[in-house]
Amino acid sequence: MAFPASRRLSAAAAPKLSSLFTPGPTPKPRPLPPESGDDPRRRKPRPRSRHPCGEDAAALLRRLHEGRYLPGPYLPDAPHVVSPDAVKAAAERFGNDHQVVAKWLSGSDLKKVALFGCPSVERRTVFASKRLRAFFNLPEEKVCSSCKIRSSCQFINQEVPRYDKVILSDTMRILALFVLDAYPEPLQVTAEVKASVRKLLKDTINLSI
Template sequence: MAFSATRRLSAAAAPAAKLSSLFPHRRTPKPRLPATESGGEPWRRKPTSRPRQPWGEDAVALLRRLHEGRYLPGPDLSEAPHVLSPDIVKAAAERFGHDHQVVAKWLSGSDLKKLALFGCPSVERRTVFASKRLRSFFNIPEDKICSSCKIRSSCQFVNQEVPRHHKVILSDTMRILTLFVLDACPQQLQVTAELKASVCKLLKDTMNLSSIFDKPIV
């Protein structure tokens, strides 16, 4: 009797088992996190960099000069230097320097050397090699600068030498000065008051001298 009862219970449970097999439990899919451009985990965000604080009148004067010379297209944004991309201004400043190379030989050698001894204001390739060419003019060894550089761990060109240059290339100098004036250097780099004074003097002299050479000879 007990055996018959057990068989009846098993038979009654069988349809329920078959029914569950027809409708398997569906797991709710986990939401996929959006991929990042670098392929890394999106929740591991890089720390937000501090807002740029361009150097007041010096940044305004640079952007106005570039705009007046048609090196910066579009509206005059000299009064709002923080909204302009440093890359766009760097490219414009380079073109300006290329067109006014004659000015380079009139710039202060001591201020240029202070700029060269500071190191690279960025690890971006064009800026790094602009800084290296300026150092080569003063015959400053690369290992001397790279050994104490605070951003060397991010640089791909540590201790890499360049051919000796026998003149200051103004397009290189303008690219470097622009990064300082727009306050677009990495936070790790500490710009001293002495260096800032040299940067401002070099920029002011470059713009003043370029205006003189731009004037037609009567």
């Protein structure tokens, strides 16, 4: 059916709907607010990127697997896939079961490791390190003042009770982080400390068999 000419004219003159709306600039996404407590000054340092483990780490993992402190099969070709947290916990349990070994470890090597400081700002590891320092009567202020990760630690200069023995579970927790290279990047472990760690680990494994 044909439309009247006047109606066809008005329809042609009517503006298109799309021309009534001019697109504006695309709004920029607003940044998300920081999470509560996420103060960069108190942010924990990230652990070092881990490389395939060396002979010391392989020996530790093998001993922990043999003692059934770590679940699953021993992976000699890929020990780096094991979680450092799982190794720390397993090493600590191993130390609890072999406390008698501690009295035969080298005091000079233990003291070198204690003087180095904490290999982590995680609470359990910090207090394990503090108890080792307390055994040797090392003042916390001396060690904490030179620590490279003290700005991220909540326990600076905090003293702990002194025990009359080296606690092997504490020592094994500390050694595990060193041999796995699972300590924060700012820490620079000297060759002397690494040699002490290696000797302590070797002696602990040999004396626990």
